Amino acid sequence: MPMTRKSLSRTFLAPWLLGATLLLFIVIAGALVLNLVRLRDSFAWVQQTNKALLAISAIQQAVLEAETSERGFLLTGIETYRDSYIRARDALAARLDGLRAVLADNPEQIAHIDELRLLTDMRMAQLGRVVELGPERMREALDILEQARVDRLTERIETSLSVLTRAEQALLIQRLSKHDRESLAAALITACLLILAVGSAAIAAFLLEHQRAVTRQQEADQRLQALQAELLRVARLSTMGEMSSALAHELNQPLAAVTNYVQGSRRLIEASSHPDKSKISTALDKAAQQTLRAGAVIQRLREFVGRGETDKTVESLRAIAEDALALASVLTRDRPVDVALSLDPAFDRVLVDKVQVQQVFLNLIRNAFEAMRDQRERKLTIGSRLVEDDMVEVVVADSGPGLDALIAERIFQPFATTKADGMGIGLSISQTIIQAHGGSIKAEPAPGGGTLFRFTLPCSDPIRQHLSFSPAAE
The missing domain is CATH 1.10.287.130 (Signal transduction histidine kinase, dimerisation/phosphotransfer (DHp) domain)
Structure with a gap:
């Protein structure tokens, strides 16, 4: 059976779809990797913001500790407060450097840090002068403190730290929001690509399965044509x-x-x-x-x-009957027939010439289909059973009008027919084939109306089947 242009297009479309599906899965994998990279970047941004907030908090704590130590030394003169001030001052400078390193990629924040450094330097200078004067020069120290209150350096430091904190938090929110939008878009694109890939894979699988089904159908048609040619x-x-x-x-x-x-x-x-x-x-x-x-x-x-010479082999009776039904089914396309194939599986193997026995089945089935063509009820029954002498009897019964009394006695004679276009040799050929196999064939009226043909064939294993045969089974 030649392949049509449509079947050829399907044949070549399936590999292309599989290639496109593979490419889509590669793109999806790339999108997933990109999302993982974005997730890593988001985590890095969160870590950077946390480091910046911790550094800002540490700077605030250092300023507070320096001012507290300065007050304690001024009021008590205890050197411990003096040492604590010095440690807080040195720590403040290191923490400002650390904050600058964390926010090095943000010029605007660097400007705020430089402003903060200027304010903290001025404040530390005031505190250092107070510590240097100490309790012995209390009045001068109080004048410096009064000037510090007027300058409001501490409030300005707190304000600068708050600006840094809000800016870093706002930047984090902005980055996360952008990441969420990009992730959502990437997720939607990935989902669409995944749906497209799954759909392409499903279509490719369907086309491949359809191609295999077409190939199987073509092979079956070729076998059927070969069988028909052999039977003809x-x-x-x-x-x-x-x-x-x-x-x-x-x-x-x-x-x-x-x-x-x-x-x-x-x-x-x-x-x-x-x-x-x-x-x-x-x-x-x-x-x-x-x-x-x-x-x-x-x-x-x-x-x-x-002479009746035949080439006998062990064959399946059901397979022979099914092949004949397939060949004769062309007659029932416009008027379906209810076919009941009830062959006994225990006696399925027979020693016959397959092609010749197929011809017998085909002749009987075709005659039955043609006889039932104008009947309201069209039913064909094919059964089998074991009979004496190690033979299998096959029964083919139809629900047609029955045997014509004018031809019933010579139905197996050559050229005996009631059909206007028939030659009258089909049943004669069937009888010759059955007799060449050592069997017999006869026709009789069916109990419920119609015609019933009986013919016998030799079993493939007479000894075993003879032992299993029981007259009561009949």
């Missing part, structure tokens, strides 16, 4: 044999009569006084010899046809 060949050969046998039978009688007439004429001419009787006798002798020769040829032809 056997049918032609069998038909030729039956026609030859029938013709030989019909010609033998007139040939025998011709021989008798020639011999009688020779005797008459010999008893006469005809002047040319010698020539006439010679001619009659030659005519008699040719007549006998023709009879001998016909006899040899009949013996050849009547």
Whole structure:
């Protein structure tokens, strides 16, 4: 069966779809990797913000500790407060450097840090002068503190730290919001690509399965065509044999009569006084010899046809019947027939010539389909059972109008038919095939109406099946 342009396009489309599906899965994998990278960046941004907030808090704590130590030393003169101030001052400078390193990628924040450093330097200078004066020069120290209150350096430091904190938090929110939007878009694109990939894979799988189904159907059609050709060949050969046998039978009688007439004429001419009787006798002798020769040829032809030689193998009876049903199904396309195939699986193996027995099934099934064509109820039943002499009996029954009484007695004779376009040799061929297998075939009215044919075939394992056979099973 040649492939159509549509089937060819499907054949070439499936590999392309598989390639596109693979490419889509690669793109999806890339999108997933990109999302993982973005997630890592988000985590890094959160970590950076946490580090910045911790550094800001540490700077605030250092300023507070420096001011507290300065007050304690001024009021008590205890050196511990002086040492604590010095540690807080040194720590403040280190923490400002650390904050600058964390926010090095943000010029605006760097400007705020430089402003904060200026304020903290001024404040630390004031506190350092107060610590240097100490309790001994309390009045001068108080003047410096008063000036610090007027300058409001501490409030300005707190304000600068708050600006840094809010800016860093706002930047984190902005980054996370952008990441969320990009992640959502990437997720939607990935989902669409995934749906497209799954759809492409499903379509490709469907096309591949359809291609395999078409291939299987083409192979089945080719096997069916080969089987039909083989059955037609056997049918032609069998038909030729039956026609030859029938013709030989019909010609033998007139040939025998011709021989008798020639011999009688020779005797008459010999008893006469005809002047040319010698020539006439010679001619009659030659005519008699040719007549006998023709009879001998016909006899040899009949013996050849009547030999019934078959090539027998072990076959499945169900498989043969199913093949014949498949071949005959063309007759039931416009008028379906209810077919019941109830062959006994215990006696499925038979020793037959497969093609010839298929021809028997085909003849009986085709006749049944044609007989039931105009019936309201169209039902065909095919069954089997084990009978005596290690033979399997097959029953083919239809619900047609039944046997015609005018032809019932000679239904298996060649050229006996009631069909206007029939040759009347199908059942004769079937009988010849069955008899060549050592079986028999007969026709009878079906109990519920219609026609029932019975024929027998040899079992493939007579000993085992004979032991398993019981008359009660009938």
